Amino acid sequence: MMEYLKEALEVYSQYENYIPSFDEAREILIKEFLDKSDLVKLLNIEDERLIRIMAKKAKKLTEANFGKVIMLFAPLYISNFCQNGCTYCGFSNLKNCPRERLEREQMEIEMKSLKDEGIDSVIILTGEDRVNSDFEYIKSACSVAVDYFSEVSIEVYPLLENEYEELAKIGVVGITIYQETYQKDDYEKLHLFGPKKDYEFRLLTPERALKTGFHEACVGPLLGLSHPEKDAFCAILHAEYLMNKFPKAEISLSFPRFRDANTGFKPSYLVSDKEYIKFLLAARIYLPRVGIVISTRERAALRDALMDICITKMSAGSKTTVGGYATSKDEKLGQFEIDDSRSVSEIVNVIIQKGLRPEFTNWVKGVGKL
Numbered sequence: 001m002m003e004y005l006k007e008a009l010e011v012y013s014q015y016e017n018y019i020p021s022f023d024e025a026r027e028i029l030i031k032e033f034l035d036k037s038d039l040v041k042l043l044n045i046e047d048e049r050l051i052r053i054m055a056k057k058a059k060k061l062t063e064a065n066f067g068k069v070i071m072l073f074a075p076l077y078i079s080n081f082c083q084n085g086c087t088y089c090g091f092s093n094l095k096n097c098p099r100e101r102l103e104r105e106q107m108e109i110e111m112k113s114l115k116d117e118g119i120d121s122v123i124i125l126t127g128e129d130r131v132n133s134d135f136e137y138i139k140s141a142c143s144v145a146v147d148y149f150s151e152v153s154i155e156v157y158p159l160l161e162n163e164y165e166e167l168a169k170i171g172v173v174g175i176t177i178y179q180e181t182y183q184k185d186d187y188e189k190l191h192l193f194g195p196k197k198d199y200e201f202r203l204l205t206p207e208r209a210l211k212t213g214f215h216e217a218c219v220g221p222l223l224g225l226s227h228p229e230k231d232a233f234c235a236i237l238h239a240e241y242l243m244n245k246f247p248k249a250e251i252s253l254s255f256p257r258f259r260d261a262n263t264g265f266k267p268s269y270l271v272s273d274k275e276y277i278k279f280l281l282a283a284r285i286y287l288p289r290v291g292i293v294i295s296t297r298e299r300a301a302l303r304d305a306l307m308d309i310c311i312t313k314m315s316a317g318s319k320t321t322v323g324g325y326a327t328s329k330d331e332k333l334g335q336f337e338i339d340d341s342r343s344v345s346e347i348v349n350v351i352i353q354k355g356l357r358p359e360f361t362n363w364v365k366g367v368g369k370l
């Protein structure tokens with residue numbers, strides 16, 4: 001992956017400031033297969049007429065490859081202990097905030113609460129702390145979750161291959177891992193201390209998981225931390241690399257934008273709605289079969305507008321605090337602010353009104369191994 005990324009960045013640097021003409025962009029948009037230079041050019045488009053053409057193409061490709069379906073899931077934060085000094089995060093070790101972790105009984109209360117909302121697919125999240133949420137703790141949380149939900153994924157610290165293997169055996173199917181920024185220099189400046197400083201180990205995480213029997217991996221940057229177009233480009237190529245290497249796995253992209261987490265951190269870049277939308281459309285057009293996830297960080301109107309164009313998976317009714325579904329009410333202690341605070345049933349209604357079908361699970365338990 002490191003070599004692939006290096007070569008891709010060479011292509012990026014050749015076209016970094018190249019804004020294609022209207023006609024050239026249209027030529028790219030009628031191609032069946034795009035190359036890396038086409039992708040950079042699409043990411044540089046500014047003309048809104050072209051973005052509308054991109055949206056039409058993206059909608060067709062999404063329907064052709066995924067049908068009219070939106071998968072719904074929810075994050076479940078079980079611990080906010082973290083050893084890392086990420087400058088931008090509400091759970092950072094730099095921050096003096098109350099730390100807590102859920103024990104089994106509390107987890108079950110949270111899970112029941114989510115299940116009552118109709119959620120059947122969860123992502124178990126922790127901060128990154130091998131002492132306060134060690135592997136056995138994560139494994140036991142997953143083994144409780146697989147009893148409640150059809151689909152259990154994790155967004156925890158990068159694990160070792162044998163650890164992913166153990167989780168796959170108990171029924172965990174997916175991993176989400178954000179590289180935060182693919183630009184190594186900025187990565188080093190943003191991550192002051194802790195195991196997360198190891199850029200390469202993090203970058204290779206989805207491969208370790210997919211090798212061992214995980215079915216899904218979702219990757220992406222945290223937009224705003226570094227040059228957004230460049231990070232979107234690298235993330236799309238990261239997904240492409242994983243799709244080529246693990247053709248039976250489902251690879252998704254997510255492009256969260258930085259949201260305030262009461263840390264005082266000011267991102268270097270602000271990513272407008274127009275840029276954000278363009279990144280999603282470019283991802284869909286370059287990789288017609290990649291899953292595209294949109295979280296509740298984004299506002300309701302934007303999520304609704306994008307759901308029948310390029311989105312395949314949405315979080316719904318999310319809380320980003322430990323114990324947020326049943327007990328903790330102080331949302332200021334969350335990992336970041338959310339914007340779309342509608343309930344699961346409200347989101348389901350919008351999906352149906354748009355002529356789409358809400359789905360609550362992607363995998364049927366116990367059927368086939370990849």
Ligand code: SF4
Nearest residue numbers: 082086089091092127
């Ligand atoms: S981003 Fe993740 S690793 Fe960094 S401080 Fe937040 S929880 Fe910890």
